[in-house]
Amino acid sequence: MTNIEELKEYGLEITEDMKKGKVIIDIYTNWCGPCQFLSPLLEKLEREGLIKLLKEDLDQNRPLGERFGITAIPTTLLFNNGELLNHPIEVQGQILVKNGLMVGAAGEQIIREIIEKM
Numbered sequence: 400m401t402n403i404e405e406l407k408e409y410g411l412e413i414t415e416d417m418k419k420g421k422v423i424i425d426i427y428t429n430w431c432g433p434c435q436f437l438s439p440l441l442e443k444l445e446r447e448g449l450i451k452l453l454k455e456d457l458d459q460n461r462p463l464g465e466r467f468g469i470t471a472i473p474t475t476l477l478f479n480n481g482e483l484l485n486h487p488i489e490v491q492g493q494i495l496v497k498n499g500l501m502v503g504a505a506g507e508q509i510i511r512e513i514i515e516k517m
Contacts, residue, residue: 401482401483401499402481402482402483403417403418403422403478403481403482403483404481406424409460409462409463409466410460410463411424411453411455411463412453413453416451417451417453417478417481418480419480419481420450420451420479420480421449421450421477421478421517422450422451422453422477422478422479423441423450423451423452423453423475423476423477423478423514424452424453424454424455424475424476425437425438425441425453425454425455425475426455426457426463426464426467426469426472426473426474426475426476427454427455427456427457427472427473428456428457428458428472429456429458431472433472433473433503433504434472434473434504436504437473437475437504437505438454438473440506440507440510441475441510443507444510444514449511449514450514457469457472467500469502471502471503473502473503473504474500474501474502474503475500475501476500477496477499477500477501477513478499479517483498483499484496484499484517485498485499488501488513488516488517490505490509490512490513490516491509495509495513496513501513
């Protein structure tokens with residue numbers, strides 16, 4: 400089990416309010432097309448108050464990628480009440496979140512459903 404607090408070791412700014420509620424950490428790079436699709440969608444959901452969002456450029460933070468075994472981007476890390484999700488999330492018959500990670504981009508409805516199930 401990973402506590403969000405541990406991510407401070409990787410230079411992430413974890414604030415007190417991230418220890419409660421739903422937090423998504425968007426692991427992206429500037430050159431990634433699907434990342435450019437997903438990021439604005441996550442920012443919109445944060446503005447709506449559904450999640451707290453933290454963004455981290457994988458090119459600038461390789462140790463974080465290694466810690467979570469990230470081999471594809473975008474990858475999002477999903478935390479609820481300070482803990483990395485430990486249950487799979489299935490949407491439309493497919494497991495999209497496993498071990499707290501979602502690999503790849505998804506449309507708004509699917510992301511909303513994932514957030515609901517976090």
